[in-house]
Amino acid sequence: MRRRSFLKRLGLGSLALGGTLATVETAQAADQRFNWKLVTAWQPNFPVFMDGVNRFAQDVKRMSRGQLNILVFAGGELVPALQTFDAVSQGTVEMGHGAAYYWAGKEPAAQFFTAVPFGMNAQGMNAWLYAGDGLKLWREVYARHHLIPLPMGNTGVQMGGWFRKPIRSLADLKGVKMRIPGLGGKVIAKTGVNPVLLPGGEIYTALERGTIDAAEWVGPYHDLRLGLHRAAKYYYYPGWHEPGPALELIINDKAWKSLPVHLQAIVENAAAANNLWMLAEFEAKNVEALQTLQQEHKINLLEFPADVIETLRRLTKQTLDEEAAKDATFRKVYAAYQQFSTRDVAWHGVSESAYARIMK
Numbered sequence: 001m002r003r004r005s006f007l008k009r010l011g012l013g014s015l016a017l018g019g020t021l022a023t024v025e026t027a028q029a030a031d032q033r034f035n036w037k038l039v040t041a042w043q044p045n046f047p048v049f050m051d052g053v054n055r056f057a058q059d060v061k062r063m064s065r066g067q068l069n070i071l072v073f074a075g076g077e078l079v080p081a082l083q084t085f086d087a088v089s090q091g092t093v094e095m096g097h098g099a100a101y102y103w104a105g106k107e108p109a110a111q112f113f114t115a116v117p118f119g120m121n122a123q124g125m126n127a128w129l130y131a132g133d134g135l136k137l138w139r140e141v142y143a144r145h146h147l148i149p150l151p152m153g154n155t156g157v158q159m160g161g162w163f164r165k166p167i168r169s170l171a172d173l174k175g176v177k178m179r180i181p182g183l184g185g186k187v188i189a190k191t192g193v194n195p196v197l198l199p200g201g202e203i204y205t206a207l208e209r210g211t212i213d214a215a216e217w218v219g220p221y222h223d224l225r226l227g228l229h230r231a232a233k234y235y236y237y238p239g240w241h242e243p244g245p246a247l248e249l250i251i252n253d254k255a256w257k258s259l260p261v262h263l264q265a266i267v268e269n270a271a272a273a274n275n276l277w278m279l280a281e282f283e284a285k286n287v288e289a290l291q292t293l294q295q296e297h298k299i300n301l302l303e304f305p306a307d308v309i310e311t312l313r314r315l316t317k318q319t320l321d322e323e324a325a326k327d328a329t330f331r332k333v334y335a336a337y338q339q340f341s342t343r344d345v346a347w348h349g350v351s352e353s354a355y356a357r358i359m360k
């Protein structure tokens with residue numbers, strides 16, 4: 001009885017000891033300080049985009065009481081802007097910020113996690129990512145690249161772009177040389193537009209000199225800062241090609257696993273907070289800039305003609321089907337995206353869109 005009691009005590013003692021050791025180890029990991037690097041696909045001082053990333057790093061530092069310190073680098077400061085994905089994937093740095101559709105060449109399905117033409121707006125994207133199966137799929141797709149993605153930022157619906165000549169019908173698009181990247185470029189090429197890829201810093205000069213005839217960039221705020229209204233007179237809406245581009249925070253999976261759970265929670269919540277902040281900032285800044293463009297610069301603000309929009313819509317479906325035929329992952333994400341967005345459109349028709357029509 002005594003012996004059994006002793007063994008029992010010993011057993012419990014061992015368990016307790018094991019438990020204590022485990023607790024000590026966890027406590028050490030829990031106290032460990034982390035100094036991480038975050039690289040971005042954005043130029044230094046790129047408003048809203050870089051502001052949001054800097055806010056995120058500050059939020060994490062404050063919430064973790066300095067336990068997770070994130071040093072932010074603009075594109076080109078540590079690695080070239082468009083090597084953000086590779087640098088984080090390979091673990092050269094722990095974190096990155098960019099837009100998933102930049103990596104379409106490596107992962108075609110990534111485009112759905114930013115924006116596709118005639119796809120979901122910011123509200124739809126957030127619903128799909130957070131409350132639907134979007135983020136789960138995104139994690140699945142990025143797992144093979146050793147990345148954990150989190151939504152962080154959204155520009156809201158962009159503008160259709162600046163044109164040097166008015167577009168009165170589909171025929172006016174023929175031969176137009178336009179700066180428009182990604183799937184939007186592939187779609188509009190089918191109408192006879194010659195899509196050109198140009199970084200932000202080169203758009204104004206190209207448009208002003210007539211090297212290109214049209215250019216899309218972001219929205220009123222960023223376009224005004226580039227001075228595009230001085231290079232082309234006709235400003236078209238809506239941004240059919242980028243209806244609500246989501247931006248991404250990417251984290252190397254090994255680095256992520258090394259974080260104690262409370263720091264993971266801080267990163268997730270700081271990313272979500274700045275996802276909201278960036279969308280709000282874009283909206284507020286665009287409201288102001290559109291007013292300046294109209295009142296001070298007297299731009300011609302025009303809606304794309306109906307035949308242009310209808311044709312682009314048809315060509316988008318054709319382009320997405322062509323891409324789907326080439327890549328199984330693209331097919332899978334496309335199907336999930338469509339399933340969500342079809343119902344989202346139906347709901348929007350009687351909620352946001354219906355309300356927008358009567359909003360004054």
Ligand code: CA
Nearest residue numbers: 158216217218
């Ligand atoms: Ca754009």
